[in-house]
Amino acid sequence: MVFDKNNYAPGTHPDLPPPPGTVGVVGWLKNNLFSSLSNSILTVLSLYLMYLLIEGSLSWFVVDAVVNANDKPGCRKIADGACWAVIVKRFDQFIYGFYPLAERWRIDISFCLLFFAAAPLLYPDIKFRKYMLVLSCLYPFIAFILIKGGFFNLLMIETNLFGGAMLTVIIGVTSIACSLPLGILLALGRQSRLKLVKVISVCFIEFMRGVPLITLLFVASTMLNYFMPPGTNFNLLIRVIIMMTFFSAAYIAEVIRGGIQAIPKGQYEAADAIGLTYWQTTRFITLPQALKISIPGIVNTFIGLYKDTTLVVIIGLLDPLGIGRAALADTKWNGLSTETYLFVAVIFFISCFAMSRYSLWLEKKLSTDHN
Amino acid sequence: MLNVLKIWRNEKSREIIVQVIVLIIFGWFISWLAGNVSGNFERLGKDLSFEFLFIPAGYDINQYLISYNNRDSHLRAAIVGLLNTGLVAICGIVIATIFGLFLGVLRLSKNWLANRIAYWYVEFTRNVPILLHILLWHGIIINTLPHPKQAIDIFNVSYLTNRGFYIPKPIAEVGIELFYLFTVIAIIFAILFSRYSRKRQEKTGKQFPVFWINLMVIIVFPCMALAFNNFPISFSIPELRGFNFRGGLHLSPELIALTFALAIYTAAFIAEIVRAGILAIHKGQREAAESIGLKPDRVMNLVILPQARRVIIPPLTSQYLNLTKNSSLAIAIGYMDLVATLGGISLNQTGREMETMVLVLLIYLGISLSISSLMNWYNYRVKLVDK
Numbered sequence: 001m002v003f004d005k006n007n008y009a010p011g012t013h014p015d016l017p018p019p020p021g022t023v024g025v026v027g028w029l030k031n032n033l034f035s036s037l038s039n040s041i042l043t044v045l046s047l048y049l050m051y052l053l054i055e056g057s058l059s060w061f062v063v064d065a066v067v068n069a070n071d072k073p074g075c076r077k078i079a080d081g082a083c084w085a086v087i088v089k090r091f092d093q094f095i096y097g098f099y100p101l102a103e104r105w106r107i108d109i110s111f112c113l114l115f116f117a118a119a120p121l122l123y124p125d126i127k128f129r130k131y132m133l134v135l136s137c138l139y140p141f142i143a144f145i146l147i148k149g150g151f152f153n154l155l156m157i158e159t160n161l162f163g164g165a166m167l168t169v170i171i172g173v174t175s176i177a178c179s180l181p182l183g184i185l186l187a188l189g190r191q192s193r194l195k196l197v198k199v200i201s202v203c204f205i206e207f208m209r210g211v212p213l214i215t216l217l218f219v220a221s222t223m224l225n226y227f228m229p230p231g232t233n234f235n236l237l238i239r240v241i242i243m244m245t246f247f248s249a250a251y252i253a254e255v256i257r258g259g260i261q262a263i264p265k266g267q268y269e270a271a272d273a274i275g276l277t278y279w280q281t282t283r284f285i286t287l288p289q290a291l292k293i294s295i296p297g298i299v300n301t302f303i304g305l306y307k308d309t310t311l312v313v314i315i316g317l318l319d320p321l322g323i324g325r326a327a328l329a330d331t332k333w334n335g336l337s338t339e340t341y342l343f344v345a346v347i348f349f350i351s352c353f354a355m356s357r358y359s360l361w362l363e364k365k366l367s368t369d370h371n
Numbered sequence: 372m373l374n375v376l377k378i379w380r381n382e383k384s385r386e387i388i389v390q391v392i393v394l395i396i397f398g399w400f401i402s403w404l405a406g407n408v409s410g411n412f413e414r415l416g417k418d419l420s421f422e423f424l425f426i427p428a429g430y431d432i433n434q435y436l437i438s439y440n441n442r443d444s445h446l447r448a449a450i451v452g453l454l455n456t457g458l459v460a461i462c463g464i465v466i467a468t469i470f471g472l473f474l475g476v477l478r479l480s481k482n483w484l485a486n487r488i489a490y491w492y493v494e495f496t497r498n499v500p501i502l503l504h505i506l507l508w509h510g511i512i513i514n515t516l517p518h519p520k521q522a523i524d525i526f527n528v529s530y531l532t533n534r535g536f537y538i539p540k541p542i543a544e545v546g547i548e549l550f551y552l553f554t555v556i557a558i559i560f561a562i563l564f565s566r567y568s569r570k571r572q573e574k575t576g577k578q579f580p581v582f583w584i585n586l587m588v589i590i591v592f593p594c595m596a597l598a599f600n601n602f603p604i605s606f607s608i609p610e611l612r613g614f615n616f617r618g619g620l621h622l623s624p625e626l627i628a629l630t631f632a633l634a635i636y637t638a639a640f641i642a643e644i645v646r647a648g649i650l651a652i653h654k655g656q657r658e659a660a661e662s663i664g665l666k667p668d669r670v671m672n673l674v675i676l677p678q679a680r681r682v683i684i685p686p687l688t689s690q691y692l693n694l695t696k697n698s699s700l701a702i703a704i705g706y707m708d709l710v711a712t713l714g715g716i717s718l719n720q721t722g723r724e725m726e727t728m729v730l731v732l733l734i735y736l737g738i739s740l741s742i743s744s745l746m747n748w749y750n751y752r753v754k755l756v757d758k
Contacts, residue, residue, distance in 0.1 A: 012735065024535075032481070032482065034578055035481065039480075039578060041484050042480065042482045042484075042485050043482055043484055043485070045485075046482070046484040046485045046488055047484065049488070050400035050484075050488070109630065139693075143740055155673070157608065193386065194386055194389060194390050194393070195390070196390045196394055196397075197389075197390070197393055198392050200393075200397060206740065207736065209739070210735060210736040210739035210740055211696070211732050211735045211736055211739070212696040212697070212699040212700075212710070212735060214695075214699045214700060214702065214710060215699065215710060215731050215735060216712060218710075218714055218731075219728055219732070220717070222724040222728065223725060223728050225411070225722050226407065226408050226411045226412070226725065227404045227407050227408060228407055229410070229474065230410055230414055231462060245710075260595075284722060286706060294425065303498070307499070307501070308499035308500070310500040310502045310503060311502060313502070313703070314502075314700075314702060314703055321500075321503060321506070325506075335510070335514045336514075337506070337507070337510025337513070337514050338511055338514065338515065341503055341507040341510060342504050342507065344503055345499045345503050345507065348499050348503065349495060349498045349499050352498035352499075353494060353498045355467055355493075355741055356498065364441055364739070
């Protein structure tokens, strides 16, 4: 038998190139955008939608936008687009509120420290974790002393000067930190065998979840003083933080309850069999597993809480949204609501999107699924 | 001493002891609160009474579904507010559901571009606080739409202005009753027909095109009634008179901004719920359905959706509930809902913080609890029975 170039011994045929149009850019386009008639129509429609969006907004956002001006008429004199000058002129307020100019270094330091304090909690594999955890424990006190002042020759700052992004972070971080332990206790209470504890937990959770947060904030601002001994006058900011904590604790409790219920019964039976007490079972068996399952839900609740901090403007605290509204009330900037609100929206989008990305990362890291 | 330890180590008695301790602490806490309240009330010379509900409210509400003027009582103002809350909630839920389903389907689409657009829409919308959405849309309507004089004109019957939207308003005339009657009959027929065809299919395997027949009946029947009575409907078309529009239906900027913002915000969450629900169905189900030769729409309708529905409905209901609760943010733009009437102006005018807030809280609590008990009932009904 004679072997010519088209006759190969078994197994010696060289690999042929893939058929044209199935790989590379063309193949990708074919597979993902034009795989069928309806798909092609959808692609064309999407492209058209994108064209409309970009065409319509590009000139407003960028080309015709004004960054340097002293008021709205000044903006309009230069160009017709967005008047970002309102943001530029009040940028400091958006960050610090009305915190005294000379004392703002204290906010900067506490904010930088927050990263070091949060890092060991957020990234379990970090180096020197043990030492950093000490900082995490001390951080609340350090931050309080730095921001509020009144100790070590630091000027005491009234809380009604707090505002801007700093206020959002203060309310958000404090409520998040306080609501997790409270939420865990409530979840355990709801699963408890003690009838009375269970009833109290259920009532608390259902009440908090059943009413809008804004009504709770109204309660905090109008009614809460009635429940305190006569003459107590406690700070609006603290009242708000308490209400936010209660509110999100109820939601976290429900998330964690889901996690607790997902643990197989055998785990408890095994714990009973080796003679663990209730608290030992909770500490070593229930919570580690339940918390792991419920991390995505907990982070989602935190994102919700963080977004809900904007509601404080309605009872008169000045978070970035409040600062924006104050700017709009100024006759110089009257009517620039789109610019202002979009700016605040972008601030929130960046932080909330980052949190949800972190949650996805953590979920992947902790997952022990082998599927 | 030994006896005490014995009691403590007995599980039953320990439970009782702990509960008694909890009861004492809790009771003390409640009585402390109650004592504070009564002390404070006495000091301020206030009492607890709901009589203020029946005195004239004295403030105007710019939008009412039942007749209202400022001589009506606070109670009626509160009801007007509650109905306004209901209006926004229902409109918002309908729009959010339709838009959310659409987005959810796009998120599942194999088309990369449509998928990405839907993804970024969902991410951007749900990571921005709802209050900002509301204020942003309200601001856009108020600040960027033209004055009534230069209103954006849609086919000469609807107008978009910075004072709201004006659309034609249908007015019923004599003889409309037949239309209502026929609509009801058509709906009843549709329900009965679906039941009958399902039974028939279970028995014989034969199918009707149920959806199309019902759609025809529901459209054609009422139209027949209209034609029979020579179309007893007229439309009031808005017209520009002086500085503003007269006639037609006026949708205030607040109503539109609130409904729209709530709808597009909630739609983003609904899209994710729909997507997760459909993805939760095991791949094998689809493959099995395809391998026995079902067409794609049958695979969806008979295999995927019935199972996905079980996953989708509970979180969907809680989104509806969230939308209803979020509608209380209406107060930020001055839409007169329950919180803005009873918990806002009535509270300020009567100075009865305790009574008004308790009522507001109870009403919201009642709505939430009744919807969630309905949901529990549904969950129980569709629960998979373990064999």
